[in-house]
Amino acid sequence: MPAASHAAAEPADAHAAELAEAAAESFRSVFGAEPEGVWAAPGRVNLIGEHTDYNDGFVMPFALPFYAAAAVSKAEAWEFHSTYGGGSTVRSEHLDGPSGGRVDGWAAYLAGVAWALGESGYPVGPVRIALHSDVPHGAGLSSSAALECAALIALADLYGHRIDRAEAARIAQLAENEYVGAPTGVLDQSASLLCTEGNVMFMDCRDLSRRQVPFDLEPEGLAVLVIDTRAPHRHADGEYGARRADCEEAARRLGVGSLRDAPPGAVLADAPDGDRLNRRMRHVLTENERVLATVRILEGGTVAGIGELLTASHASLRDDYEVSSVELDAAVDAALGAGALGARMTGGGFGGSAIALVEAAAAPKVEAAVLEAAAAAGLPTPRVFTARAAAGAHRVR
Numbered sequence: 140m141p142a143a144s145h146a147a148a149e150p151a152d153a154h155a156a157e158l159a160e161a162a163a164e165s166f167r168s169v170f171g172a173e174p175e176g177v178w179a180a181p182g183r184v185n186l187i188g189e190h191t192d193y194n195d196g197f198v199m200p201f202a203l204p205f206y207a208a209a210a211v212s213k214a215e216a217w218e219f220h221s222t223y224g225g226g227s228t229v230r231s232e233h234l235d236g237p238s239g240g241r242v243d244g245w246a247a248y249l250a251g252v253a254w255a256l257g258e259s260g261y262p263v264g265p266v267r268i269a270l271h272s273d274v275p276h277g278a279g280l281s282s283s284a285a286l287e288c289a290a291l292i293a294l295a296d297l298y299g300h301r302i303d304r305a306e307a308a309r310i311a312q313l314a315e316n317e318y319v320g321a322p323t324g325v326l327d328q329s330a331s332l333l334c335t336e337g338n339v340m341f342m343d344c345r346d347l348s349r350r351q352v353p354f355d356l357e358p359e360g361l362a363v364l365v366i367d368t369r370a371p372h373r374h375a376d377g378e379y380g381a382r383r384a385d386c387e388e389a390a391r392r393l394g395v396g397s398l399r400d401a402p403p404g405a406v407l408a409d410a411p412d413g414d415r416l417n418r419r420m421r422h423v424l425t426e427n428e429r430v431l432a433t434v435r436i437l438e439g440g441t442v443a444g445i446g447e448l449l450t451a452s453h454a455s456l457r458d459d460y461e462v463s464s465v466e467l468d469a470a471v472d473a474a475l476g477a478g479a480l481g482a483r484m485t486g487g488g489f490g491g492s493a494i495a496l497v498e499a500a501a502a503p504k505v506e507a508a509v510l511e512a513a514a515a516a517g518l519p520t521p522r523v524f525t526a527r528a529a530a531g532a533h534r535v536r
């Protein structure tokens with residue numbers, strides 16, 4: 140993956156193969172043997188459809204050519220090695236369930252997946268795993284889902300389970316929700332497991348039905364910039380859970396199972412806290428409509444027309460859902476000010492990354508404006524790169 144440039148990237152599979160070799164090399168040096176195989180799973184951005192997944196709504200992610208690669212062999216005990224942060228290894232004879240003396244930190248994503256597979260009727264035995272990932276950490280680009288999904292497809296293959304990819308996404312979500320303890324929806328894991336090269340995936344989170352929509356930017360002279368604000372991004376502060384709880388409460392008051400079933404324009408007569416529940420609900424309902432409008436435009440054969448929908452999504456996330464941040468707003472405003480066709484935060488919010496749809500020729504100008512705005516406001520220097528819709532999780536060797 141290019142570090143921070145607008146140069147044409149190398150093919151995704153060549154890059155996945157490089158990361159796979161680094162993971163295999165780490166496996167050899169830590170465990171003194173050749174791994175049985177290497178699997179890779181990507182990070183993602185979400186083009187549009189934010190905070191809709193846990194409301195049975197619509198999402199539209201595409202995979203980025205950043206991967207977590209897992210070199211894996213069956214073993215006598217669980218041994219996890221990661222090259223992250225200079226390298227560390229976790230060993231355990233047994234993996235306990237979420238409430239036992241469980242593995243913590245990055246290894247919890249791997250242990251969680253092994254546990255969730257067992258819970259779902261796909262028992263697996265111990266493995267050695269060496270991980271090497273270049274999915275930016277803490278940037279809201281799903282580095283943890285990439286770890287989970289690489290480990291999941293590796294374990295399933297090695298222990299002979301054929302698991303449908305949509306079911307696999309639910310199993311990885313179970314690991315994240317119950318083992319790691321983050322109350323996320325299914326967006327990130329589905330993106331990592333189900334996205335395909337050159338496409339954005341339009342998915343209905345109610346039943347994970349989906350279709351791949353070609354995302355051809357080049358013929359129109361367009362590009363999507365990803366702007367990692369480098370501001371710390373966390374769901375741990377409870378704000379993410381609080382948004383989920385607001386949506387559930389709004390659905391309960393309306394008497395529907397989820398906000399997906401709320402009638403268009405639904406309003407609660409007695410919403411608390413200055414209409415908070417109504418604003419949360421309005422975001423979810425209008426965001427679902429924006430996703431459907433985006434699909435119609437893309438399937439009509441143009442990309443440029445989705446710019447306004449992206450920008451409207453950002454305004455709704457900022458004002459009604461209140462999950463943006465100073466850094467994200469500064470990046471979006473600067474990109475739009477420099478001529479971007481549309482821009483929005485992507486992912487959970489509270490920091491992390493934004494995306495901007497730009498004319499490719501204007502990309503350097505937009506990037507410069509974003510960097511300048513951050514510097515002027517005394518914010519961390521963002522990292523900007525050109526996105527490309529990459530392949531989903533796969534066995535590399």
Ligand code: GLA
Nearest residue numbers: 189190323324325326486487
């Ligand atoms: C995070 C979560 C996803 C989703 C997004 C917001 O990325 O992990 O499940 O809710 O936020 O769309």
